[in-house]
Amino acid sequence: MQILRKTNLKALAKAHALGQEGVIALIERKGLEGRGGAAFPTGKKWRTCHDTQADERFVVCNADEGEPGTFKDKFIILNNPKTMIEGILIAAYAIGAKRCFIYLRGEYEFLRPKLQRQVKSMLKRAKTDVTIEIVRGAGAYICGESTALLQSLQGNRGTAMSKPPNPTRNGLWGKPTMINNVETLTCAAQAVLFDNWKPEVRLFSLSGNIQNPGVYEFPIGVKMSKVIKAANPKRKLKAVSFGCFGGIMPVDENMAITPETLMMEKCHHGAYSIIFADETNNVVDLSLSIAKFYTYESCGKCTPCREGTVRMLNLLRKIHSGEGSREDLPILCELANHIQETALCGLGQTCGNHVLTSILHFPQDYEAYFSKK
Numbered sequence: 001m002q003i004l005r006k007t008n009l010k011a012l013a014k015a016h017a018l019g020q021e022g023v024i025a026l027i028e029r030k031g032l033e034g035r036g037g038a039a040f041p042t043g044k045k046w047r048t049c050h051d052t053q054a055d056e057r058f059v060v061c062n063a064d065e066g067e068p069g070t071f072k073d074k075f076i077i078l079n080n081p082k083t084m085i086e087g088i089l090i091a092a093y094a095i096g097a098k099r100c101f102i103y104l105r106g107e108y109e110f111l112r113p114k115l116q117r118q119v120k121s122m123l124k125r126a127k128t129d130v131t132i133e134i135v136r137g138a139g140a141y142i143c144g145e146s147t148a149l150l151q152s153l154q155g156n157r158g159t160a161m162s163k164p165p166n167p168t169r170n171g172l173w174g175k176p177t178m179i180n181n182v183e184t185l186t187c188a189a190q191a192v193l194f195d196n197w198k199p200e201v202r203l204f205s206l207s208g209n210i211q212n213p214g215v216y217e218f219p220i221g222v223k224m225s226k227v228i229k230a231a232n233p234k235r236k237l238k239a240v241s242f243g244c245f246g247g248i249m250p251v252d253e254n255m256a257i258t259p260e261t262l263m264m265e266k267c268h269h270g271a272y273s274i275i276f277a278d279e280t281n282n283v284v285d286l287s288l289s290i291a292k293f294y295t296y297e298s299c300g301k302c303t304p305c306r307e308g309t310v311r312m313l314n315l316l317r318k319i320h321s322g323e324g325s326r327e328d329l330p331i332l333c334e335l336a337n338h339i340q341e342t343a344l345c346g347l348g349q350t351c352g353n354h355v356l357t358s359i360l361h362f363p364q365d366y367e368a369y370f371s372k373k
């Protein structure tokens with residue numbers, strides 16, 4: 001797997017030889033995009049942070065992997081942590097930061113002791129005065145969102161803040177802060193060192209009703225049939241959910257998985273987490289489960305998301321209990337659209353995707369519950 005290639009501090013040495021401008025330009029040329037879900041160009045982020053006037057800058061490795069069905073960052077921390085740490089050191093060098101943090105998902109606390117040892121060893125071997133501190137996350141999904149993460153790192157309650165300003169210009173303690181995901185930073189080290197590093201290769205987290213759940217590497221554009229073959233489903237597959245925010249769509253074996261093809265189905269690739277549902281599943285059940293997650297994880301700061309997620313959940317519960325009717329569907333869609341248009345952060349802006357796409361693609365599953373009346 002490309003993601004398992006080790007860089008052994010050679011990437012950091014090459015970055016030092018290239019200089020700050022050189023390494024940022026190289027990351028831009030290599031076409032590295034953020035792997036946390038937003039796919040923002042990494043080089044552009046590094047450049048903005050570097051060019052912002054300040055007496056201090058910070059790097060944060062976002063290891064708060066909380067999206068349901070996503071476990072690729074845990075895979076990297078377990079299997080190639082040193083390359084990730086080298087990526088942090090390269091990022092720190094590129095933007096001129098001396099203090100770095102790894103914001104580790106609360107539930108990944110068990111990974112901390114080994115990671116701590118790896119950090120210590122890498123800093124010693126690199127003979128650097130840069131520090132890397134591991135901070136345990138607050139155990140909330142919202143803390144994976146950049147502004148909420150920074151609030152949590154500063155000891156505050158993890159709630160999202162409106163943007164701008166973006167953390168790259170105004171982040172930790174008001175200073176430029178570069179937040180990159182675990183996979184992004186690991187790829188950054190590999191992109192710097194290896195001429196044949198391929199930006200289109202992505203990690204996919206596969207789970208659900210399959211016999212081979214796990215982390216796989218596929219290029220963007222891979223046929224759905226190839227992914228299904230690796231997943232080895234127990235029964236005929238019916239639907240795929242892209243994490244919880246990417247939406248739910250029917251299985252189409254001939255489809256090439258790209259951001260554009262998914263967009264045509266009103267879905268989003270996110271962090272390429274695919275949860276499979278088979279013919280024995282009703283998609284309303286899946287949607288209900290996702291709605292419970294969002295209601296629990298809404299930070300409560302803004303009204304549309306705080307109240308709207310509960311309303312969507314209650315309507316789905318009503319349908320699920322057999323008490324719903326067709327008239328509930330337009331209300332559900334209106335709620336989902338309204339929350340998405342008015343919510344403050346990415347959580348609220350995507351929390352209705354599962355409702356909208358399940359109603360669009362699987363009206364028969366809702367009908368099945370209406371006919372139980």
Ligand code: SF4
Pocket residue numbers: 142159160297298299300301302303305306343344345346347348349
């Ligand atoms: S959209 Fe939801 S999670 Fe985001 S700030 Fe508003 S209440 Fe919090």
